[in-house]
Amino acid sequence: MASRNAGPGGHRGHTDAEHLLEERGEGHAKPHFRWPGQAGRIAVTGAEELSALIRPSGFYRQKSARLISFSKAVCSAGGLMALSGDEERAERVLSSISGGVGRETLTSIMLYALNFRRFVVDKYTLRVFSRLGLGDFSRNTRALEDMVLGGEREWTVDELKNYHACIVELAKEHCRKEPVCTGCPLSDACSYAMERMFP
Structure with missing residues (x-):
């Protein structure tokens, strides 16, 4: 796997995503969206x-x-x-x-x-990416969509569903409003966690 400290050209967000998927298991988290009926x-x-x-x-x-x-x-x-x-x-x-x-x-x-290749940017996604040090996309969520989908990795629809589901789970378990960095699978690559550990 590529270095998790890769610069913009290597798109560190992809390597963080791969690590998160590895930690959680590709079938571990379930998508939060359900079509409510016909x-x-x-x-x-x-x-x-x-x-x-x-x-x-x-x-x-x-x-x-x-x-x-x-x-x-x-x-x-x-x-x-x-x-x-x-x-x-x-x-x-x-x-x-x-x-x-x-x-x-x-x-x-x-x-x-509809099973199109899209990356969902919600409050959890924005919080996780911001704390990882990948940027504040709160005023331009499309830029974050483009960064993920336009990078080197060719995401499948299932991978994108699981990626977002893992982000939601991470945000609820660790990257809360009041974060619980202990045990977080991305803590060693997280700017926010590093600042808390080494102020």
Whole structure:
């Protein structure tokens, strides 16, 4: 495996990712995204009924309206299978949904539901990459997507799903708001951990 201290040309983020996948095992973490049912059924479900079903998720009224809009858009486009064959069309359809679909939601759907090569940037991803010393991408998440997908490694869809799932698990177990660096598999390559250990 390449040095984990590689410079920008070697893209150290890739080697950190490889180490994380090795530590966790490629099938250890499960993706957090799950398609909640058939789009056709959601599209014809009343907003109040759907709100009651997803109430525990929080912001249930807003989410129910967007789920219905999303499901109607998917149905109008011919279903998920039809969208899964055309990446540009899929992104165009998802971006046009009433109420708006954020970048994180869009890339999650593109990766987990439609199986396109996308890298999901969420609060966990931003926190982990920032603490590793790979940069602050909070104002430009697309730059982080491009950095991961445009590097030397040719990621498969399954690898990208597992990579993101591992990041989420790492952020919940170690790289929390109040970090628990002890036992973290990336602590020896982490700028934040090094600063805490050697202030």
